[in-house]
Amino acid sequence: MKMPKPDQDIIARRSEIIRRLQAIVPGDGVITNENELSVFECDGLMAYKQLPMVVVLPESTQQVSNILKACQDMGVKIVPRGAGTGLSGGALPLADGVTLGLSKFNKILDIDLDNRCAVVQPGVTNQAVTNAVMDDNFYYAPDPSSKIACTIGGNVAENAGGMHCLKYGLTTNNLLGVEMVLMDGDVIRLGGKHLDAGGLDLLGAITGSEGLLGIITEVTVRILKKPQTARAMLVGFDTVAAGGNCVAKIISSGIVPGAMEMMDKVAIDAMQRFVDSGYPLDVEALLVVELDGPEAEVDYLVERIEQISKDVGSTFLRVSQTEQEREQFWKGRMSAFPSIGRISPDYLTMDGTIPRHRLPDVLTRMNELSEQFGLRVANVFHAGDGNLHPLILYDANVPGDLDKAEEFGSEILKLCVEVGGVLSGEHGIGVEKRDLMGEMFTEDDMKQQQRLKCAFDTSGLLNPGKVYPTLHRCAELGHMHVHGGKLPFPDIPRY
Amino acid sequence: MADIFKPEKGTQVLDAVKWAVSNKASLEIIGQGTKRGLGRAVEAKAVLDMSNISGITLYEPEELVMTARAGTPLTEVQAALDDANQMLAFEPWSPKSIYGAEGGTVGGMFAANVSGPRRILAGAARDHMLGFKAVSGRGEDFKSGGRVVKNVTGFDLTKLMAGSMGTLGVMTEVSFKVLPKPEKSRTVLLFGASSETKAMIAAQSSPYEVSGYAHLPRSMAERSSVDYVKNAGQDVTAFRIEGPAPSVTVRCEALRKLLAPLGESVEELHTTNSQALWAEIRDVSYFTPEKQIWRLSVTPSEGPEIAKSLNGEYVLDWAGGLIWLALDPSDDAEVDKVRGAMQSGHATCMRAADAVRAKIDVFQPQDTALAALTKRVRAGFDPHGIFNPGRV
Structure with missing residues (x-):
């Protein structure tokens, strides 16, 4: 790189x-x-x-x-x-x-329960926002797995997601406003406590902009009332395809679960051995499905999903009966990283999104790649929204292993794009996937995106070298190739 | 009379824009032209009519995604969604009551970020738009986003296109998220709320997932087509509950209990009446045609007081965060009074005669730094200002 x-x-x-x-x-x-x-x-x-x-x-x-x-x-x-x-x-x-x-920007400025929002400084952690409102039974919905440590400012910069964004949306869907400073020192405010900023949706455009457009100094987020109950289900399958099919059936039957996670055998084994989460070791794919809402709704949806699971041939099914058991079902999935860390000295975390129905093909091809590169791969998958997290296991002490792992990762992401998906679902491009941007975008696409950067940061001094493989000067991007003579009326139906 | 280009394929859209660039000519981009009254009237050298760039190119109900060319009529989208028992969860309003024309296109809906009552729970059009293809004012094809929901791959130009009123580029194709229709929909009505602000806050602070909060002052309620509302004889505050049948029953009951002490009485509307009421609210069908109409997006808890202070007819949506205000016609649509009543948020003059809209800022003016930034962003997409000049 x-x-x-x-x-x-x-x-x-x-x-x-x-x-x-x-x-x-x-x-x-x-x-x-x-x-x-x-x-x-x-x-x-x-x-x-x-x-x-x-x-x-x-x-x-x-x-x-x-x-x-x-x-x-x-x-x-x-x-x-x-x-x-x-x-x-x-x-x-x-x-x-x-x-x-921005670590010193760590204050919660305003909790406004009447308007269901919190105004915080960007260095406040994701979990701290929930902690500040949980006594009143509210919470902040986006829940990246680093939520204890990661900051809200960083969440905005990366458009962070998490397990529950299937139902509750990503950062961009839970963000109401920001104050930000531009590279020239100008301070602007976008949005506020009202919905939909007026004018161009710059708030939407800066979300996920990976620190290339400005420095966020204040954030207003939507907080939500905690659901009355939640129950989790474990559903196991003989094949990954059957698991994928179950996910598709659940969604197409009109159910949007609070969370729907899937993992493959390597991941299930690693997690269950790390912490007893009640995961079966004799399945090829396991779903953790969570339903939340009023008790009557949760019970009803659990029953419907039980039926769907049976119909598609699940070989294992358990529904949490207590809050403790629900938490146990999640323990393994929540410890994905440490449990993989125990079976391999190092691993690379990938992050692509694919159309859900392509999952079986993608996993089959991924296993072929795994053999080809001689590296193991474990898969955890936000199944509901098609966000794939292959973890490539390698050993940094083995010369050439990191290069191999990176190449393997690139092949996986290219595959995601090839089947209609994208390079990053929630981790961002950064430097990691920067040189793959051309797999998804043409030179013109990327130039148009970089013109947005020029509007915010004419000097190009904010976080250069990230996201875009080629740095263009703004003057060059502004240049237009206009035809010398005027073009005649084009051959288009006219009235 | 301006020339009208009516391209039949994407390459012709590109050709039309290239022609405009090289001839320094401007273009008014239209779908069916149903929302031409939004923004100032455009005076362009030619009209780029996108209505033949039409058709759903991808619909995968089990993936909750649809891709359609920009000129696809919304009626066609609606019919396809109905067949699969799905919907656009952001509940776009029909331009019929405000502008008199039925219909609209996919491109127009997203370019104007048209969102209705469910916006407060499910998000706006911009939250459901996943990706697009377009031609920039530089005469170049470009795209952003994709067909999947989770995506942080490059800047999110998709959000920027949503609500841009056709000033950044000509969209040729849009991908968007669709959702299953709720199994059941009911509405709890609170008659004669002692404070609609408090009632709406109470419901919002409950865990019952209300998918619409609206308030109709008595004089507006009387114009409803739903008898329970029309004959209430007092203010009506409405709360919609949607979802699986057993859940809706339980939540309605709980909500009735919660709201009963906050007004004169409560009532419940079942499917047909409930749908009729929310369609009225969504389409803003309470105002007579001569009225000038404003749309104010404000801090929700402040909405009721702001609305009352403006001495016009009004309806509240989004738990008070959205004020639809109707005023008697005047030369300036009382712009200073309307914007002066708000501490924060933004007000858009949705309907007034061309001459009135030409005179005022139809959209909320921005402070200097933000206005300068907005101008630079626009120039990055359309350096010569060929798209919809003057509209915003």
Whole structure:
């Protein structure tokens, strides 16, 4: 993975840049010594590491604005960072860049139950939003598996999902407003407590923009009333195809479960051995389906899904009878990462989305690839919405294993695109999948997307080297190839 | 009379835009032209009529996804969805009551982000749009998004296209999410709420998953086609409950209990009446044709007070977050009074004569930094301003 070549002139000016930043953020908010900088050298994509030139931890919107203005003025690049849990390298530092961390933006500003929303600073963790409202039986719905550590600002940047977004939507569907600072220091507000921002939906456009468009300094999210009850079901199958078929039947019968997860044999075994979750070891595919809502509804839907499962030939079926049992069913799935970590020294987490019905083909081809590369793969799958998380098992101490694992991962993602899916469902492109963007988009598609960046960040200093494989200058993107002479009326039916 | 281009395939759309770019000519993009009254009247060199770029290209009910060309009539989409017992969950309104024309196209619906009462639970049109193909104002094909729901692959230009009023590009194809129709739909009516604000907050703070919250002041309720509402003789606050039959029964009962102490009495509408009432609310069918109509999106708990302060006829939707306001005709649609009543949010003048709309900001004006950013974003898609000039 190639990052833009560090600008030696900028690195030579490091002490001047530090002085400018210290003038804006006094005290311990500017980190310069190597030991402390090493904390920031990577995010959740740990295969890539780079010490940042300097880290700055502002605590007010004004400071963020001044930092960006100063950096734009000096031509210095900025890498925004929340908790650094991202899995695609979106917060990978640059040798000639300032990492701007938002950890000091950690306050909950306003809980407005009457309008079912919370206004928080971007460094507040996902779980902390729920914690702040749970005494009143509310919660924040998007639940990425890193929810204890990941921040709301980062969730917006990556359009984070989770197990429950099948029914309750992704971050973008639960976001009401933001305050953000542009690279030129301008502070803008998008949305608020009302629905649908006026004008162009810039709020939608910045969600999932991976820190390329601005620095978010305040977030307003929708909170939801906790469902009255929830029950989970375990449904096992002899074949992955039967499991996929069951998912399709459930959805087409008009049921949208709170969550519907699927895993393959390698994953089931690893999880059940890690923590007893009641998973059967003699099935090829296992579904964890959760129904939530009023008791009468949950009971009714459980019965219907039981029937559907039998109809498609399930070989194992259990329904949680107590809240404790429901939690037990989830334990394995929730510990997907540590349980895989126990059976393999290292693993790569992939994240593609496919049309659900292509699952059996995709898994078959994935197993072929697994043999071809000589690497094992475990699959956990947000089955309801087609979001696939193959975990490629490798050993970083074996020379060449990481390269092989990455190549295997690329092949899987290409396969996702080939069957009508996308490169990333919820982890983002970052640096990890950057060079695969051409599998999905033409040069014109990507240029059009980058013109959006130019509107927000004319200087191109915000998080360069992420998402887009080729960096274009805004002036070049603005150039139009207009025909010398005027085109005659085209041959189109006219009235 | 402007020329009308009526392309029959995507390459002809591209040709038309290329022609416009090279001749510095502007284009008004229309589907069936049902919502031309929204925004200022467009004065363009030519009309690009997309109604022949039509047809559903993919519909997989079990995958909850449909792809249709931009000019596909909504009636065709509706019929296909009905066959599979599915729906557009964001409940788009029909332009009939406001603009007098029935119908509309897929492209027009998404370009105007048309969403109805269920928006508060299920999201807006923009939340259901998954991807698109379009031609930019640079005369280039481009696409974004896809046909799957979970997708963080490049910037989400799809959201940007939704509600852009055709000012960023000419969409040729759209993919969107569809959902199963609820098994059952009922409505709990609260008559004579002592405070509709409190009643709607109480319902929102309940776990009963209400899929529509509307408030009709007595004078509006009297115009309803549903007898229970029409003959109420007082204000009517309506709460819709949808879902599997056993669940709907239980939730309606619980909601009735919750609401009863908050007004004079409660009543329950079953399927037919319930559907009729929400269709009226969705399509804003309470105002007479001479009225000027505003649509205000505000903080929900503030909606009732703002609406009352404006001295017009009004209906509240989205638990107070959406005010449909009707005013007697005036030269400026009382723009200052309307926008002055709001602390935050945005107000759109949905209906007024061309001359009135030409004079005022139909859409909420933005502060300097945001307006400048919006302008730069537009220029990135349509540098010469050839699409729908003047409309927003």
